[in-house]
Amino acid sequence: MSLIEVKGIRKSFGNNKVLDGINLSVNQGDVTAILGPSGSGKTTLLRCLNFLEKADGGILTFDGVDYDLGRIKHKEIAAIRKKTAFVFQSYELFSNMSALDNVMLGLTIGRGISKEEARKTAMEMLDKVGLSLQADQYPIQLSGGQQQRVAIARAIAMKPEIIYFDEPTSALDPELIGEVLTVIKNLASEGMTMLVVTHELNFARNVSNRVIFMEGGHILEENSSAEFFANPKEERTKEFLKNISSQHDV
Amino acid sequence: MSERIIGILTEGLGKMLLASIKVTIPLTIIGFACAMLIALIMAMVQYAKVPVLSQLSRLYIWVFRGTPLLVQLFLAFYGLPKLGIVLDAFPCAVIVFSLNEGAYCAETMRAALEAVPAGQVEAGYCIGLSYVQIMAKIVLPQAMRTAFPSLSNNLISMLKDTSLAAEITVADMFMAAQKIVGRTYEAFWLYAEVALIYLFYSTILTLIQRRLEKKLSAYNSREAAPGSRRLSNESD
Ligand SMILES: Nc1ncnc2c1ncn2[C@@H]1O[C@H](COP(=O)(O)OP(=O)(O)OP(=O)(O)O)[C@@H](O)[C@H]1O
Ligand SMILES: [Mg+2]
Numbered sequence: 001m002s003l004i005e006v007k008g009i010r011k012s013f014g015n016n017k018v019l020d021g022i023n024l025s026v027n028q029g030d031v032t033a034i035l036g037p038s039g040s041g042k043t044t045l046l047r048c049l050n051f052l053e054k055a056d057g058g059i060l061t062f063d064g065v066d067y068d069l070g071r072i073k074h075k076e077i078a079a080i081r082k083k084t085a086f087v088f089q090s091y092e093l094f095s096n097m098s099a100l101d102n103v104m105l106g107l108t109i110g111r112g113i114s115k116e117e118a119r120k121t122a123m124e125m126l127d128k129v130g131l132s133l134q135a136d137q138y139p140i141q142l143s144g145g146q147q148q149r150v151a152i153a154r155a156i157a158m159k160p161e162i163i164y165f166d167e168p169t170s171a172l173d174p175e176l177i178g179e180v181l182t183v184i185k186n187l188a189s190e191g192m193t194m195l196v197v198t199h200e201l202n203f204a205r206n207v208s209n210r211v212i213f214m215e216g217g218h219i220l221e222e223n224s225s226a227e228f229f230a231n232p233k234e235e236r237t238k239e240f241l242k243n244i245s246s247q248h249d250v
Numbered sequence: 251m252s253e254r255i256i257g258i259l260t261e262g263l264g265k266m267l268l269a270s271i272k273v274t275i276p277l278t279i280i281g282f283a284c285a286m287l288i289a290l291i292m293a294m295v296q297y298a299k300v301p302v303l304s305q306l307s308r309l310y311i312w313v314f315r316g317t318p319l320l321v322q323l324f325l326a327f328y329g330l331p332k333l334g335i336v337l338d339a340f341p342c343a344v345i346v347f348s349l350n351e352g353a354y355c356a357e358t359m360r361a362a363l364e365a366v367p368a369g370q371v372e373a374g375y376c377i378g379l380s381y382v383q384i385m386a387k388i389v390l391p392q393a394m395r396t397a398f399p400s401l402s403n404n405l406i407s408m409l410k411d412t413s414l415a416a417e418i419t420v421a422d423m424f425m426a427a428q429k430i431v432g433r434t435y436e437a438f439w440l441y442a443e444v445a446l447i448y449l450f451y452s453t454i455l456t457l458i459q460r461r462l463e464k465k466l467s468a469y470n471s472r473e474a475a476p477g478s479r480r481l482s483n484e485s486d
Contacts, residue, residue, distance in 0.1 A: 052372050078378070086376040092369035096391045106377030109387060151373075158377055 001064065003028045003162060003193055004049075009058030009069060011041075011048055018044045019055070020217035026162065026195060031188045033204035033225065034197045036214035037240065042197040045214070046164045049195075050086050051077045063161070085155035089167040091147040093139040099126060099150045100135040103157050110158075125153035129183050145176030152183055156192070163187070165196040169203075181207070201244060205229050213237050255439055262430050262440050266447055269426035273340070275451075277422065278409045281347035285408075286401075288352030293359035294385075307356070314353035320414050322346050327418035343415040351408050355401055362397035363389060395466050402459040406452045413448070423447065 002025040011019040018041045026032055034042050047053040048069065049060070057070040062083065067076055093102050103125055107118035126132045129149035139147055148168055155163050168184065169177040181200065185207050188194065198204060204211055204225060211228040213221040213236075221228065221237045232238045292307040314322070327342045337345070366389045374384035413424035427444035431437050 050376060052375070081376065081378055084376075086373070088369055088373065090369055092367065092373040094370055094373070094388050095367075096388065096395065105374075105387060106379065109383050110378035154373075154377065 001028075002026060002061075003030075003063065005061040006049070007059040007061075009045070009048060009060075010056045011044055011053065012056060018217050019048065021058075022214075022217070022219055024212065024219065024222075026193060028161075028193055029191045030210055031192075031194045031196065031208040032210040032212060033208035034195065034212045034214060035199075035201075035204060035240070036220075040214045041217045042214055043166050046086070046166050046195065046197060050081065050084055050164055052086070082158075083161040085158050085160035085163045087148070087151050087155050087163060087165045087168050089170050091139070091144070091151045091171075093147055093150055093154070095139050098136050098138055099131060099142065099153075102139070102150055103154045106154065106158050121157055122153070125157045126150070128156070128186075129153045130179075143176060144172045145179045148172065148180045149183055152180075152187075156187065162193040162195065165194060165198070167197050167199065169198070169200060199244065201229075201241070213240065215240075255436060258430065258434050258436055259439055259443055262427065262443055263447075265426045265430065266423050266444055269421060270423040270447060270451070273415075273420060273422040274409070274412050274424075277340070277343055277347065277412045277415060277420070278405070281344050281412070282351060282405050282408055284344070284348035285351035285355050285404075288348060289355035289359050292352065292356035293363055296356075296360050297363040297389075310349075311353045311356055314350050315357070319346070319350050319411060320417060322350055323414060323418050339415075339418050339420045343412070343418060343420045347408065347412065347415075351404060355397075355404055358397050358400045358404070359393065362393035365396055366392045398466060399459070399463060402455070402462075406455050406459075409452055409455065410448055 005025040007023050008021045009019050009024075010017075010021055022041075022045060024045075034045070036042050044053060048055040048058075051072065054072075055069040057068075060067045060069055060080075062080055067080065093099075094105065097105065100119070100122055103122035104115075104118045107113045107121060108115055113121075123132060123135065126135055129152055131146060131149055131153065134142060134146060134150075139150070142150065148171075152168075165184070169180050172180065177200070181203055184194070184196070184203075188207050196203070196208065208225050211221075211223060211225045212219055213228070213234070215236060221232065221234045223233075228237075229241070232241060292311065295303045295307050298304075323343065323346050326337065326346050327339065330337065370388055370392075371384055374388050379387070412422060415422050416425035416428060419425075424444060427440050431440045434440070
């Protein structure tokens with residue numbers, strides 16, 4: 001059974017139809033890469049799934065429960081957010097807190113877990129992303145790659161059933177991309193379900209098991225990642241892959 | 251300097267310090283505390299875009315920043331009694347200073363709240379925090395840090411501006427100086443003396459401000475801040 005299933009999700013900004021009835025399903029343990037040109041609605045899709053943006057309509061089935069995205073209630077949003085986590089392109093760490101406090105906040109204040117227990121969990125998570133020595137540092141004292149790893153630690157500390165990543169490496173200097181991708185890859189091997197918007201074809205090829213190609217608010221092609229790269233069906237997909245890989249060769 | 255002037259200045263110092271302790275400092279502290287409370291409410295109402303209240307808050311700020319403080323004092327103390335509202339001089343001064351200062355500080359705080367990156371608020375929602383929790387733990391602490399230098403400057407200005415309260419018969423430090431001048435005609439020496447006492451108080455405030463700013467700078471500087479290293483069993 002799929003962990004999440006989305007049917008006919010729609011979203012417009014004014015006259016700009018950004019998501020035009022997208023259907024999508026993610027199984028437990030899937031690592032799904034979402035590819036697509038700029039402006040195709042990838043970020044909007046993730047934001048709607050986590051209610052950072054309100055969708056105009058569509059049905060989300062999460063763990064077998066149906067939610068009407070057009071008229072979702074506060075309580076339902078809170079219930080779904082308990083099971084999800086979000087990693088932003090620009091990290092969005094809380095700049096008034098140390099790395100450790102960033103990871104602890106959702107546990108103590110959000111979930112009401114005791115400080116000692118939260119601290120223990122948070123330290124484990126920082127250890128997992130290789131940053132236990134940086135626990136007391138403030139975000140500004142960390143490199144971009146380290147900040148993004150703290151953000152991932154903050155996400156996994158909440159024990160989500162799925163993590164949404166919006167271009168987690170796009171803001172990073174090239175030499176820092178690897179350390180973040182390695183962390184995501186380790187999560188994948190532990191069976192974490194992830195939906196990852198990315199421009200990293202190698203990541204999509206090697207880490208994800210499914211690929212979705214979006215354009216103009218539609219899903220143009222969807223396949224296992226092996227098939228997607230070996231035999232892209234749509235002309236548009238082939239063109240996109242050609243363009244993006246030639247950019248990488250420069 | 252003649253012995254007579256030394257005598258006058260010594261007497262003046264005692265009276266002015268006494269007036270400062272009895273009036274100037276309480277007026278500053280109470281007025282500023284109320285101003286901060288007003289400013290915080292006005293700024294949060296605007297930040298949260300609460301309908302009606304946020305327009306009322308804009309109106310209040312517009313009126314109080316757009317009219318002179320001295321005129322506000324006169325209107326409240328000499329004008330309101332014509333409408334049957336009679337206030338004693340000191341409470342009247344506290345109210346006017348709070349409202350006037352509150353309008354300025356509200357603008358500072360609103361700007362500081364809006365300077366907190368929206369993405370951090372979203373990150374807060376994503377880890378399951380409520381709006382109130384996000385305000386308390388993420389937005390307000392950062393906004394206060396941003397607003398702190400301007401707010402302390404406002405406090406120092408307000409300390410000096412309390413001398414205007416003498417104009418509505420509040421027996422503050424400046425009024426004490428004026429009274430002795432009226433008796434002795436030593437305008438130069440006595441006004442110089444009162445100026446020095448204001449300078450003394452504002453210098454103390456500036457020094458405190460610097461201290462606190464250094465302490466607060468922890469997450470704004472790349473160097474480890476003093477006291478930012480914590481033992482792992484210590485809680486905040
Ligand atoms: N808050 C908003 N208000 C108005 N228009 C928006 C908003 N957010 C996104 N859009 C528009 O929606 C469209 C899709 O944007 P979106 O950010 O989802 O694309 P994307 O696929 O993530 O692109 P990129 O690869 O550049 O990140 C764009 O035309 C964008 O201008
Ligand atoms: Mg995007």
